Amino acid sequence: MSLDGALERREESPAGNGNGNGLVAVQPARPTYGDRRLRLNPNTEHKPERYDDVQSEFDPAIFSSLERHLPPSMLEVPRDAKIQFMKEILSRYLPEGDRDRVRRHKDYRQKLISAYQPLHKEVYSLHPSAFFMPTFLKAINDNTEESFRNILSEPSPGIYTFAMLQPSFCELLIDEVENFEKWVNAVKLKIMRPNTMNKYGCVLDDFGLETMLNKFMEEFISPIARVFFPEVGGSTLDSHHGFVVEYGKDKDLELGFHVDDSEVTLNVCLGKNFSGGELFFRGVRCDKHVNSETQPEEFFDYYHVTGQAVLHHGRHRHGARPTTSGHRINMLLWCRSSVFREMKKYLKDFPSWCGECHREKKERQRQSVATTKQAFLKGCGGASI
Ligand SMILES: [Zn+2]
Numbered sequence: 001m002s003l004d005g006a007l008e009r010r011e012e013s014p015a016g017n018g019n020g021n022g023l024v025a026v027q028p029a030r031p032t033y034g035d036r037r038l039r040l041n042p043n044t045e046h047k048p049e050r051y052d053d054v055q056s057e058f059d060p061a062i063f064s065s066l067e068r069h070l071p072p073s074m075l076e077v078p079r080d081a082k083i084q085f086m087k088e089i090l091s092r093y094l095p096e097g098d099r100d101r102v103r104r105h106k107d108y109r110q111k112l113i114s115a116y117q118p119l120h121k122e123v124y125s126l127h128p129s130a131f132f133m134p135t136f137l138k139a140i141n142d143n144t145e146e147s148f149r150n151i152l153s154e155p156s157p158g159i160y161t162f163a164m165l166q167p168s169f170c171e172l173l174i175d176e177v178e179n180f181e182k183w184v185n186a187v188k189l190k191i192m193r194p195n196t197m198n199k200y201g202c203v204l205d206d207f208g209l210e211t212m213l214n215k216f217m218e219e220f221i222s223p224i225a226r227v228f229f230p231e232v233g234g235s236t237l238d239s240h241h242g243f244v245v246e247y248g249k250d251k252d253l254e255l256g257f258h259v260d261d262s263e264v265t266l267n268v269c270l271g272k273n274f275s276g277g278e279l280f281f282r283g284v285r286c287d288k289h290v291n292s293e294t295q296p297e298e299f300f301d302y303y304h305v306t307g308q309a310v311l312h313h314g315r316h317r318h319g320a321r322p323t324t325s326g327h328r329i330n331m332l333l334w335c336r337s338s339v340f341r342e343m344k345k346y347l348k349d350f351p352s353w354c355g356e357c358h359r360e361k362k363e364r365q366r367q368s369v370a371t372t373k374q375a376f377l378k379g380c381g382g383a384s385i
Contacts, residue, residue: 038089038343044068048067126215132165140223148228164307177329202244203243222235225237233337240335247323253322254322259290267310267332269304269329272329273326277328279319281300282294286350289356
């Protein structure tokens, strides 16, 4: 594979961020509530309402999470007005053209869940002591930056690795996935793959694991993301896309260079025996700079270890080298923040997290210092100092 080629942006689940078609629908007249800008930092004192009864394409938890970011003037308005306002914000991520697709996907998911008989019921609800390594659990329970740093390594800036899943849980999950795939083949069902780049693997959320993975993200990834990825919405993760990918003979061999459709990505190797399949990373980039050159310090290769997790920025460019023997299965959780996606539109400055924007800013500063120095020297009559 070539790193010079254009990056492919992985397309994803129907709940993803559509960009609309550029047409702005004319809204009927409605009461206005002053400043309608979202707050950058959540109002942590405010206790959001529950929205379990709201019928929409979005998880009710998203509404509660978004409520903390509402402009102060919106907090006291009737609940219906808040819902309407938040629905408008969220619907920008789901343009009209995608709605049918979402409905079809909902039906598809319902069909799978009602017909498929799980093999290991225990993986469908979260059992922390059975799922996670004791060291990881302790760090999460302590919930401090120090406790996380004790279990994490940061082998390259912005890439965090740690022992996360129990080997027995990895085996159970692989077993469940294989059982699901066997059933899919037996009933001759055409399943939806996790994204446009993987021809194998499946979406865990589609066959009953969505609620478990939501909890997984909220309770076991968000606390870490809050500390290490605050600049990209790590403290406001509110939805996910959970899937497994499979590599090896008769499966996908490798994965091209790409960025994920996520704010923060968790990638955990579940097994089995394999060689090769390293992840190669090439620096974090914004949309504008996604194909820019890699700086020497941004090259990093990661070797998978069963049960070990890698947590990285979704915009950290990466790919997977060929799995040369055996069979490798990884679980991925693309964690997203609707609030961050909304806020991004208001940001005028360069994104601090893009390696290239950062480099350009430093270069501008260097030039400005050089110009000032030159002007100063001229003012001194060109005397050498
Ligand atoms: Zn940039």
